[in-house]
Amino acid sequence: ETGVTQSPTHLIKTRGQQVTLRCSSQSGHNTVSWYQQALGQGPQFIFQYYREEENGRGNFPPRFSGLQFPNYSSELNVNALELDDSALYLCASSFPGGDTEAFFGQGTRLTVV
């Protein structure tokens, strides 16, 4: 157990819909990152939040957005879902800095039909 919890664990949505995924970070961690992992691939960085502000973004379109709350929990929102958005979405919490360990949640499996 990492102390990072994600909800829901599984989700099925229709193309064009919107989805919100949630993440509760490990106690004391003020940095949350989101990753998308397609089947058979490594996780791809979507963005990171630090102290409630976006603090780095990967190569994902603006329809991927997020929030971080004062308690450091976070949401990932995806608008106008596409079939290719089907993936495992992972949340990781950490302290900022390259020498710290990131703790991942178990992920949310999103299927877009």
Added chain:
Amino acid sequence: LAKTTQPISMDSYEGQEVNITCSHNNIATNDYITWYQQFPSQGPRFIIQGYKTKVTNEVASLFIPADRKSSTLSLPRVSLSDTAVYYCLVGRSLMDSSYKLIFGSGTRLLVRP
């Protein structure tokens, strides 16, 4: 960010030592080397991190030569439960403390009885 190259897959038997080598020729001075383990449908789990020479913890050792252009993850006496994907990551802290993990495709380790 430095690109990493590691074998796509490896096979081993229970009780053997497994060494997975990762190449990172363009590693920067302030980059750390980190290894993660991932089981199917779970988030990656931190194994070990190092900057130079050798690091050992309760589950693995990490060997880093003086030029830091490669690193080797060593798993002593593997068991069936070590069957997983292993990712080598190289990354740095940016000036604004944004740090993102860049995953490659990883090495799929299969441990046979």
